[in-house]
Amino acid sequence: MTTQRAVSIPIRRDESVDSLSDITAHWLATGDLPPELITGHKLIDFEHRFLVSAIANLRKVCIDHISFADCSGCRNDFRERCENQLIGMLGDVFSFILDHFKTEESIMRDSLMLMVDRDVCQAHMEDHAEIAAKVQEIVSSLDQLHVVSRIRELDQLLTRWITNHIALHDLLLSRWISREDSLLQGF
Ligand SMILES: [Fe+2]
Ligand SMILES: [Fe+2]
Numbered sequence: 364m365t366t367q368r369a370v371s372i373p374i375r376r377d378e379s380v381d382s383l384s385d386i387t388a389h390w391l392a393t394g395d396l397p398p399e400l401i402t403g404h405k406l407i408d409f410e411h412r413f414l415v416s417a418i419a420n421l422r423k424v425c426i427d428h429i430s431f432a433d434c435s436g437c438r439n440d441f442r443e444r445c446e447n448q449l450i451g452m453l454g455d456v457f458s459f460i461l462d463h464f465k466t467e468e469s470i471m472r473d474s475l476m477l478m479v480d481r482d483v484c485q486a487h488m489e490d491h492a493e494i495a496a497k498v499q500e501i502v503s504s505l506d507q508l509h510v511v512s513r514i515r516e517l518d519q520l521l522t523r524w525i526t527n528h529i530a531l532h533d534l535l536l537s538r539w540i541s542r543e544d545s546l547l548q549g550f
Pocket of ligand 2: 407411463467529533
């Protein structure tokens with residue numbers, strides 16, 4: 364009985380595009396970030412593109428990450444495959460996070476924003492620490508019966524990161540840098 368679901372339910376990857384967030388749908392249609400999330404800083408934008416592609420790939424792991432309560436209805440080999448894919452993605456996302464946050468935090472220091480606008484930078488770095496801690500929580504609660512729940516949690520975390528963190532913290536940082544650049548051009 365438990366072996367049926369994995370083979371009888373059609374894979375709905377293409378149809379699921381309709382249910383994706385606007386950002387991911389935009390990514391799948393154009394291969395780029397939506398214009399309102401482009402900071403104008405080449406390295407930061409390049410790294411954010413990785414993040415959106417990670418969400419798009421994550422949504423391809425499970426045949427129905429929206430409705431499955433857990434993985435009990437799938438065959439063992441399917442569960443194992445999903446878990447291995449998720450472990451690989453979590454590894455990539457976690458090392459990306461460490462590099463990306465380091466990039467932004469060194470820009471804060473080098474551009475002197477950290478000295479001039481300390482509270483804003485502090486809030487930005489605290490949000491980085493919170494995102495990293497949540498990814499670690501997901502890694503430490505992995506098990507083969509609940510891979511789909513961890514996929515949903517990672518999806519929500521990455522989507523929140525894109526919609527809230529980039530739109531608030533990263534855009535403030537990039538505005539600071541472009542203001543600094545234009546001030547320097549005046550001399
Ligand atoms: Fe950031
Ligand atoms: Fe960022």
